[in-house]
Amino acid sequence: MFDLNALKSRFGNGIAExxxxxxxxxxxxxxxxxxxxxxLKVEQGFDMLIDVTAVDYLEYPGATDxxxxxxxxxxxxxxxxxxxxxxxNPPNPQLPSVYPLWKSADWLERxxxxxxxxxxxxHPDLRRILLPEEFTAFPLRKDYPLKGVGERHNFPVxxxxxx
Amino acid sequence: xxxxQLETAAPDSPEQEYLWTLNFGPQHPATxxxxxxxxxxxxxxxxxxxxxxxxxxxxxxKLGEHLDFNQYVTxxxxxxxxxxxxxxxxxxxxxxxxxxxxxxxxxxVLRTILAELMRMHDHLLNxxxxxxxxxxxxxxxxxxxxxxxxxxxxxxxxxxxxxxSYTRVGxxxxxxxxxxxxxxxxxxxxxxxxxxxxxxxxxxNRIFIxxxxxxxxxxxxxxxxxGATGPVARASGVVRDLRKDEPYLAYSDFDFQVVCSQGGDCxxxxxxxxxxxxxxxxxxxxxxxxxxQGPVNIDASTDxxxxxxxxxxxxxxxxxxxxEVLMPNRGFDVPQEEVYAATESPNGELGFYIVGNGxxxxxxxxxxxxxxxxxxxxxxxxxxxxxxxxxxxxxxxNIIAAELDR
Numbered sequence: 001m002f003d004l005n006a007l008k009s010r011f012g013n014g015i016a017e018x019x020x021x022x023x024x025x026x027x028x029x030x031x032x033x034x035x036x037x038x039x040l041k042v043e044q045g046f047d048m049l050i051d052v053t054a055v056d057y058l059e060y061p062g063a064t065d066x067x068x069x070x071x072x073x074x075x076x077x078x079x080x081x082x083x084x085x086x087x088x089n090p091p092n093p094q095l096p097s098v099y100p101l102w103k104s105a106d107w108l109e110r111x112x113x114x115x116x117x118x119x120x121x122x123h124p125d126l127r128r129i130l131l132p133e134e135f136t137a138f139p140l141r142k143d144y145p146l147k148g149v150g151e152r153h154n155f156p157v158x159x160x161x162x163x
Numbered sequence: 164x165x166x167x168q169l170e171t172a173a174p175d176s177p178e179q180e181y182l183w184t185l186n187f188g189p190q191h192p193a194t195x196x197x198x199x200x201x202x203x204x205x206x207x208x209x210x211x212x213x214x215x216x217x218x219x220x221x222x223x224x225k226l227g228e229h230l231d232f233n234q235y236v237t238x239x240x241x242x243x244x245x246x247x248x249x250x251x252x253x254x255x256x257x258x259x260x261x262x263x264x265x266x267x268x269x270x271x272v273l274r275t276i277l278a279e280l281m282r283m284h285d286h287l288l289n290x291x292x293x294x295x296x297x298x299x300x301x302x303x304x305x306x307x308x309x310x311x312x313x314x315x316x317x318x319x320x321x322x323x324x325x326x327x328s329y330t331r332v333g334x335x336x337x338x339x340x341x342x343x344x345x346x347x348x349x350x351x352x353x354x355x356x357x358x359x360x361x362x363x364x365x366x367x368n369r370i371f372i373x374x375x376x377x378x379x380x381x382x383x384x385x386x387x388x389x390g391a392t393g394p395v396a397r398a399s400g401v402v403r404d405l406r407k408d409e410p411y412l413a414y415s416d417f418d419f420q421v422v423c424s425q426g427g428d429c430x431x432x433x434x435x436x437x438x439x440x441x442x443x444x445x446x447x448x449x450x451x452x453x454x455x456q457g458p459v460n461i462d463a464s465t466d467x468x469x470x471x472x473x474x475x476x477x478x479x480x481x482x483x484x485x486x487e488v489l490m491p492n493r494g495f496d497v498p499q500e501e502v503y504a505a506t507e508s509p510n511g512e513l514g515f516y517i518v519g520n521g522x523x524x525x526x527x528x529x530x531x532x533x534x535x536x537x538x539x540x541x542x543x544x545x546x547x548x549x550x551x552x553x554x555x556x557x558x559x560x561n562i563i564a565a566e567l568d569r
Contacts, residue, residue: 104390
């Protein structure tokens with residue numbers, strides 16, 4: 001069972017808890033994200049990582065940090081969910097990979113890297129996953145427009161002479 | 164005798180220099196959709212498989228930030244196109260959680276019936292094409308004939324066979340009538356005999372068993388650690404079904420069972436899907452006799468759903484309300500909050516993480532697609548098996564590339 005007090009006594013008071021509808025959420029500092037997630041997995045039974053995603057808070061009213069990275073955890077035995085969120089900032093947004101804890105983080109972290117450019121040191125194979133390797137931008141960032149600039153020149157044009 | 168998993172040396176070790184590489188897809192009949200696998204083979208044994216995805220990536224999540232909650236339903240339709248309505252229901256389930264909308268009893272039961280029809284739709288295709296890929300053509304025809312009947316039912320309700328765009332925030336676009344209920348009753352009545360025939364064609368078919376039993380084994384620990392959900396997890400013995408564990412819509416009112424298996428192989432996944440078809444039929448049988456009377460949409464005065472057409476044409480209040488809903492920056496009262504809500508889609512846990520910023524558009528509309536996580540498990544399942552098992556395993560985890568790539 002999730003025990004906030006155990007978490008706080010172990011990692012100090014930098015942890016903020018909130019509840020919205022039926023979602024329990026904690027916001028934790030980025031530097032202690034890996035030990036906290038490890039603690040939640042090993043000590044508190046959150047054995048499944050449902051989702052890793054990110055939010056770009058560039059245009060969000062009242063936001064102070066640029067990127068929020070959201071881990072959705074699930075404890076199968078206790079039927080309990082917990083959303084763990086942390087913030088990272090440019091110029092080098094990075095977080096330790098949780099692949100050693102949950103293997104499902106493999107593609108999920110690759111997608112976050114692909115779409116937001118957040119780097120996960122410790123990931124075994126951090127490549128772009130949905131977009132082509134040559135792509136240079138991170139399209140789910142808010143400074144990337146809906147209708148594209150500069151995608152076309154990423155794809156080489158085969159002329160009739162070359163074909 | 165089923166094939167057993169063989170020991171494999173690391174692909175880059177010197178004694179493996181004779182390995183060869185096979186490109187499987189992106190256009191291959193057995194992948195069903197556009198996905199590519201780079202297989203490293205030792206003779207016919209698969210040493211490693213590297214999936215290469217993204218061929219159908221079309222920026223759905225970016226579009227979700229630019230379309231309002233009702234418009235985006237036309238996009239989520241196109242994610243898992245085998246069960247479009249299940250996606251719509253999942254999307255609006257998340258939106259309604261963000262907006263704190265309680266649906267009417269009639270809408271809850273109606274959506275439950277549609278969600279279960281979509282589960283049958285998806286499982287029928289999966290069972291049929293798994294057989295088809297392994298050479299059993301006949302079961303495929305039985306399954307697809309039943310799918311056509313589901314299309315008819317959905318068309319009668321929404322006007323569209325396939326990409327229905329049927330649900331709305333706070334309700335559905337059209338109410339159903341007694342004729343529709345009779346269509347569903349007729350379908351349900353005729354389904355069990357056909358299900359029995361598919362059973363007879365596949366379940367004890369020796370070729371089918373030898374092609375699926377012991378192939379692509381996923382243990383319970385791996386299923387949890389690798390993030391498997393839905394039928395894939397349940398076939399590995401993970402007793403988890405969001406319909407029971409986190410009841411939504413009207414599922415807590417109906418009597419049904421969570422289907423699990425211990426095997427964890429392709430055959431177990433087939434059996435779980437076959438039995439889930441029967442459980443879905445049970446839910447529909449109970450629900451169709453108990454559709455509550457009353458309005459299907461929530462009260463129009465909340466400025467969330469469109470008022471009835473006669474009110475729009477004949478009263479100024481109705482007309483004003485109509486435009487309040489349709490004009491940009493009007494209508495929804497959206498909190499500046501974030502919410503994760505998931506439903507049990509036919510393939511597994513389909514969740515949406517929505518960030519609201521006070522406007523009727525999502526600031527971020529993240530989809531948690533089950534196919535994406537399941538396909539990342541695929542290399543783990545196929546290593547050590549034969550090349551011909553690739554299609555069996557691919558079929559059994561039911562990858563939908565549009566949902567995979569979004």
